[in-house]
Amino acid sequence: MASEQYLEVYRHSLSHILAKAIFEIFGKENVQYAIGPQIADGFYYDFILPRQVNKDDFKMIENKMREILKRREDWTEKEMSRAEALELFQGQKFKTELIEDLPEDERITVYYTGEDFVDLCRGPHVANSQELMGAAFEIRSVSGAYWRGDEHRDSLQRIYAYAFPDKQALKAHKALIKEAMERDHKKLGPQLDLFMFDETAQGMPYWLPRGWRVFNTLLEYWRGIHDLHGYQEISAPIINNKKLWLISGHWAHYVNNMFIIPGKDGTIEADDTMAAKPMNCPNAMMAYKRRVHSYRDLPIRYSETDVVHRKEKTGQLNGLFRVQMFRQDDDHTFVMESQIEDEIKDVLGIADEIYQTFGLSYRAELSTRPEDFMGDIELWNEAEASLKKILDGMYGEGNYEINEGDGAFYGPKIDLQIKDALGREWQCGTVQLDFQLPRNFELTYTANDGSERVPVVIHRALFGSLERFIGILIEHFKGAFPFWLSPYQVGIVPIRTEHNEYAKKVAGKLAANRIRFEADYSDKNMKEKIKYYKNFKTPYVVIIGDKEAEEGTVSLNLRGSNRQLNNIPLDTFIQMCLKMNAEHSLDLIDTLD
RNA sequence: GCUGGAAUAGCGCAGUCGGUAGCGCAACUGAUUCGUAAUCAGUAGGUCGAGGGUUCGAGUCCCUUUUCCAGCUCCA
Numbered sequence: 001m002a003s004e005q006y007l008e009v010y011r012h013s014l015s016h017i018l019a020k021a022i023f024e025i026f027g028k029e030n031v032q033y034a035i036g037p038q039i040a041d042g043f044y045y046d047f048i049l050p051r052q053v054n055k056d057d058f059k060m061i062e063n064k065m066r067e068i069l070k071r072r073e074d075w076t077e078k079e080m081s082r083a084e085a086l087e088l089f090q091g092q093k094f095k096t097e098l099i100e101d102l103p104e105d106e107r108i109t110v111y112y113t114g115e116d117f118v119d120l121c122r123g124p125h126v127a128n129s130q131e132l133m134g135a136a137f138e139i140r141s142v143s144g145a146y147w148r149g150d151e152h153r154d155s156l157q158r159i160y161a162y163a164f165p166d167k168q169a170l171k172a173h174k175a176l177i178k179e180a181m182e183r184d185h186k187k188l189g190p191q192l193d194l195f196m197f198d199e200t201a202q203g204m205p206y207w208l209p210r211g212w213r214v215f216n217t218l219l220e221y222w223r224g225i226h227d228l229h230g231y232q233e234i235s236a237p238i239i240n241n242k243k244l245w246l247i248s249g250h251w252a253h254y255v256n257n258m259f260i261i262p263g264k265d266g267t268i269e270a271d272d273t274m275a276a277k278p279m280n281c282p283n284a285m286m287a288y289k290r291r292v293h294s295y296r297d298l299p300i301r302y303s304e305t306d307v308v309h310r311k312e313k314t315g316q317l318n319g320l321f322r323v324q325m326f327r328q329d330d331d332h333t334f335v336m337e338s339q340i341e342d343e344i345k346d347v348l349g350i351a352d353e354i355y356q357t358f359g360l361s362y363r364a365e366l367s368t369r370p371e372d373f374m375g376d377i378e379l380w381n382e383a384e385a386s387l388k389k390i391l392d393g394m395y396g397e398g399n400y401e402i403n404e405g406d407g408a409f410y411g412p413k414i415d416l417q418i419k420d421a422l423g424r425e426w427q428c429g430t431v432q433l434d435f436q437l438p439r440n441f442e443l444t445y446t447a448n449d450g451s452e453r454v455p456v457v458i459h460r461a462l463f464g465s466l467e468r469f470i471g472i473l474i475e476h477f478k479g480a481f482p483f484w485l486s487p488y489q490v491g492i493v494p495i496r497t498e499h500n501e502y503a504k505k506v507a508g509k510l511a512a513n514r515i516r517f518e519a520d521y522s523d524k525n526m527k528e529k530i531k532y533y534k535n536f537k538t539p540y541v542v543i544i545g546d547k548e549a550e551e552g553t554v555s556l557n558l559r560g561s562n563r564q565l566n567n568i569p570l571d572t573f574i575q576m577c578l579k580m581n582a583e584h585s586l587d588l589i590d591t592l593d
Numbered sequence: 594g595c596u597g598g599a600a601u602a603g604c605g606c607a608g609u610c611g612g613u614a615g616c617g618c619a620a621c622u623g624a625u626u627c628g629u630a631a632u633c634a635g636u637a638g639g640u641c642g643a644g645g646g647u648u649c650g651a652g653u654c655c656c657u658u659u660u661c662c663a664g665c666u667c668c669a
Binding site for chain 1: 594595596597598604625626627628629630631632642659660661662663664665666667668669
């Protein structure tokens, strides 16, 4: 059996054991059991139980599971008719619903574990519990979940467990989880003084001096690339009259997610109702519309990083990953249909360059026409075909996923999922074709035959949101940003106050070369000064004492180790810094060649 | 929004049965003038998230509320 299948079989089998254990603990008649699938690192099972399960119960449940495994019971599959199955699961409402929802011709099978536990299941499973005895499992957590993911239906207790083939694998996985927790940007952010939140602005980050340096450096890098590709940045009103949202369609589809300022009469029905923008597109449409356009002007690329606000359900907020106020590296490009292909190729090329700069690998997903699509089906077909062609060319046929029917109602899209240092995936980049918004705003251009045509709009963001992307970078780099992106790139430590004079000369040289530094001229112990910079993960700590001052050199302490580079000529050090800034190097260099 | 947890000094934490709010780091003051991640001594710092209740007495018990966390659902 292939190992992946093996994982599936035994994880899923263990979920049956969990259910059996729960039955024995709470009494079969007191438990409603729903479903228990395997997941990436184990399995879960959903129940309705007579009381809340908590942490203190975990050991007891695990022990019960082990006790059950030791019985070495046989697992037997039984095929039965719908009527028999309904009879068997009488009183179990979720199982009953599952059976009733099965298609007429579906084979119905159940699995017995011993004589006294049965679950509706497609299988396959182990033949005897004995096979599971070597597996390592551990109850991880319990949380709320809804029956069939629907918040209007029964609320269930979901018991999660880790499960691996052996103890070593479980241990390795737990180490990975621990590593992820140590990288948590919600912990590192405040620790490194990058950003903060306050309860008076829920889900709206404060960028602190250090974090704002990272933010601006990132944006500066982004602007540099986009300038080369013919992008023009604009900035537009944050608060707009309701009228704008009526044209764009947001008022009909998105009003519940918008922060609204009611009109003078206190209602949102009033004509003078305003709202904070949740997206930049309508404003970009207005900017395009300000004058007539010739086909010769296209493509026109209006990029925008204005702050947007989206009201979210409170429980959905999550550090920088999910906020209510953020900035996207947004752009709206206006093109003729014939230009779509080249334009998207260019965008994907930029994405590739950017992600590589951070050492992030990624994969693409194509989402195609949904059922409730708008516009001309021919245009959709052509667009999807050309997107496929581009993706085939860039990543190779079959090297990207296709999500049929998952596109937006206004056009197909390509999403880019990036992978961080721990292999976790994040949706960041998105490239969406839009046939609808230009129509809503009655945008046109004059074609070469003199006719009025409607441009196609390409919405695209590559970081996704600067906030989320920086959150990902914090975790990816564990707070130790590459030199070029570090809030402060150099920390200057004069050993004694008498070295301040030369230290200030070094500082002046760094400043003149726009290298970001901090210096501590106080009479503190040099160890304390070094510790401070190390805690902030400053890439280079420059030590200055008698020798350096005399010879016009610096000694460097490199981040991530106690490695020393002694007596580097000051100019050489400056050149090293400039080189890393220019090349956006991922690693700290220790020499100029 | 839902389920479950949490909130005590700037940060990390302790606080037993309801009985005078504590520790470490950081901060501040002084001494030390130092060659690579915690020098020594001292000082100050609290409406125990907020509001209400029970009690002679509440950080501790009860109610309401805010924010955060783990999930669910939704998303960049």
